[in-house]
Structures are given as structure tokens and as C-alpha cells.
Amino acid sequence: MKLSEKKRKFRLFLSIIMIMLLLVLSLLSGCDKDLFSPAGTVTDIDGNIYEVIKIGTQSWFGENLKTTKYNDGSVIPYVNDGFLWTYLTTDAFSYYDGSETNQYTYGNLYNWYAVNTGKLCPTGWHVPSSAEWEVLEDFLGGSYDAGGRLKEEGTSHWDEPNYGAINSSGFSALPAGTFSIVWLSGDLSVFEGIGYFTDFWSSSEADPQTAYVKYLSSDNHVLESGYDLKFSGLSVRCLKDN
Numbered sequence: 448m449k450l451s452e453k454k455r456k457f458r459l460f461l462s463i464i465m466i467m468l469l470l471v472l473s474l475l476s477g478c479d480k481d482l483f484s485p486a487g488t489v490t491d492i493d494g495n496i497y498e499v500i501k502i503g504t505q506s507w508f509g510e511n512l513k514t515t516k517y518n519d520g521s522v523i524p525y526v527n528d529g530f531l532w533t534y535l536t537t538d539a540f541s542y543y544d545g546s547e548t549n550q551y552t553y554g555n556l557y558n559w560y561a562v563n564t565g566k567l568c569p570t571g572w573h574v575p576s577s578a579e580w581e582v583l584e585d586f587l588g589g590s591y592d593a594g595g596r597l598k599e600e601g602t603s604h605w606d607e608p609n610y611g612a613i614n615s616s617g618f619s620a621l622p623a624g625t626f627s628i629v630w631l632s633g634d635l636s637v638f639e640g641i642g643y644f645t646d647f648w649s650s651s652e653a654d655p656q657t658a659y660v661k662y663l664s665s666d667n668h669v670l671e672s673g674y675d676l677k678f679s680g681l682s683v684r685c686l687k688d689n
Contacts, residue, residue, distance in 0.1 A: 482587065482596065483617035489685075491569050492516045499687070500617040503586035505579070506687035508572075509619055511554025515540065517566035523557075529636040533628060535678045538564055541626050543638050552604070553623035553641070556680030559658045562648050568685035575686040577651035577659040577672075584661075584670050587616055595668030606642045611668025618684075620645060620663055626680030636680070646681040 486499040486506050491514040498509035516522055526532050526539040538561035542550035561567055562574045575583075587593035595611030597618040602609055604621050614620075624641035628634070644664040651659045653674040660681060662671045675681065 482615045485617075489569055489572065492518055492520060497685075502583060502616050502618070505583060505586075507583075507618065508685045509617060511621070511623060512557070512568065512683040512685055513550060513554045514567070514569075515555070517564060518568065518570050519566055521566075523561055523567075529626075530634070532558075532626060532680065533634055533636045533678060536560065539680075541680050543624050543626070543641050549623075549641070553621055554682055556623070556626045557648065557683050558680055559648060559675075559677035562650055562658070562683065563652075565650075567683060571688050572685040573688060574648060574650045574683055577649040579686055580647075580649055580659075580661050580672075587670075590670045590672065592668060593670035594663050597670060598663055598668070604642065606665045609665045622663075622665065623682045625675075627676065627678070636678070646675060646679075648681045648683055 483500045483502045486501040488496050489499055489508070490496050493514045493516055495513045500507055500509045515525070524537070524539045525541065526535065527541050527545045532539065532541065535558060538558065540555045540557045540561055542555050543553060557567065565573070567574055584590055584593045587596045595613050596616045597620045598609065598612035598614060599605065599619045599621055600612050600614050605612065606622070622640065622642050623645045624639055625646050626638050627636050629637060629639055644662060646660050646662040649659045649661065653659050656676060657674040658677055660673055660675045662673065
């Protein structure tokens with residue numbers, strides 16, 4: 448009887464431990480999924496409507512910018528020729544492979560000269576600086592984990608493995624690719640990377656030829672930092688003015 452009683456108590460102890468572990472995991476999971484809150488919508492000058500999400504102290508667009516006009520109504524030049532694009536020193540936009548379906552899903556690809564006008568986002572919004580991207584990164588646990596918390600889950604848009612993607616920020620980053628030079632293409636910009644990676648502009652200049660960017664890929668859950676040539680076509684997320 449004594450042995451049986453000890454076994455019963457031991458099993459009860461194990462059950463309590465398991466319940467506690469499950470509760471802790473549940474709480475941790477819940478915290479990771481509660482990193483944002485819906486904050487209404489905003490409409491750009493073209494009539495595109497964007498969900499707004501609040502992440503920490505910042506309010507972001509929940510998808511990539513699609514506008515073809517600046518917030519003063521002036522038209523952003525459209526360029527789809529890789530050679531012409533590479534030698535631009537003025538503002539322009541394009542969309543991946545010239546496909547309107549890609550434009551609808553992934554948004555437009557803008558060069559930094561368009562970003563630098565200060566008129567790309569709707570009034571009351573702006574393209575985030577490198578420092579403002581860092582605020583988001585820090586809130587999401589640092590660069591190593593932030594990527595997974597920013598990427599849309601699954602492989603509906605991302606190529607496998609879309610490693611670590613949990614989208615607990617609500618940012619729903621998609622693999623929009625870029626319009627820029629790659630090492631095989633010489634002096635001709637090409638569309639590449641859709642499904643595999645995405646790059647986001649900051650408004651911060653690195654040097655006369657480049658500006659700072661953030662990028663994500665399917666292969667990891669890291670929010671990477673770097674810089675790209677100003678004529679490159681990258682995605683844009685708008686951040687609400689303080």
C-alpha cells in the first residue's frame with residue numbers, strides 16, 4: 448500500500464508539473480502573439496486602403512505601399528526597362544515583372560530618389576528612418592528574432608522553408624523581391640527574389656550612392672540590416688508621424 452501511495456503521489460506530482468509547463472508555454476505563446484493591435488485604416492491618394500497596426504509605440508502600414516502618385520497629387524514616373532532603371536538619378540517606381548497581379552499583392556518597388564522626395568506616403572505618414580526601423584527591431588526582441596515575427600506565416604507567398612515565420616507583429620511581410628543589379632546581370636537591373644526575399648527602404652542615406660535598408664529572407668528569422676544602391680527598386684512601408 449505504501450509503494451502504491453508513493454506511486455500515486457509521484458504521478459500526481461508529474462501531472463502538476465506538466466500542467467504548469469503547459470500553462471507557461473501557453474502564456475509565452477500568447478505574449479508572442481500579442482505584439483500588435485489593429486489601429487484602423489488609411490487611404491492613399493490613389494484610393495488604396497491599408498490596414499494600420501500599432502506595434503509598441505509605432506503605427507505602421509500592414510502592407511506594402513502601392514501608390515503611383517505623391518501625396519501632393521503629382522505622378523511618380525513609371526519605369527520598367529532594366530537598363531534605363533539602372534542609370535536613373537531621379538525618382539521612379541515599378542512593379543515586379545510589370546505584372547499588375549504582383550503590384551496588387553506585393554505593392555510597388557520604388558527607388559530611393561522617390562523615397563527622398565518626402566511625399567511618397569500619405570500626409571501624416573513617412574518612410575521610416577534607419578533609427579525608426581531599429582525601434583521596431585528592438586521591440587520585437589532584436590534582429591535575430593524580429594524577422595520571424597515580421598514575416599507572413601506559411602508558404603502561400605514565401606518559398607520553403609520560410610524559417611521561423613510566426614507574424615506575431617501583424618506586419619505580414621511578403622517576399623516582394625527587388626528591381627536592381629545582380630552579379631550576373633552586369634549593368635542591367637533585373638527583377639529577382641520574389642518568393643524568396645524582400646528589402647525595405649529607410650529614408651536614411653548611407654553615402655552619396657547608397658541608403659540603408661532592412662531585409663528578410665525565407666532561409667532565416669533574422670531582420671538583416673544593410674544598404675543598397677539608390678536606384679534599386681525596393682518595397683516601402685509607411686510609419687505614422689509622431
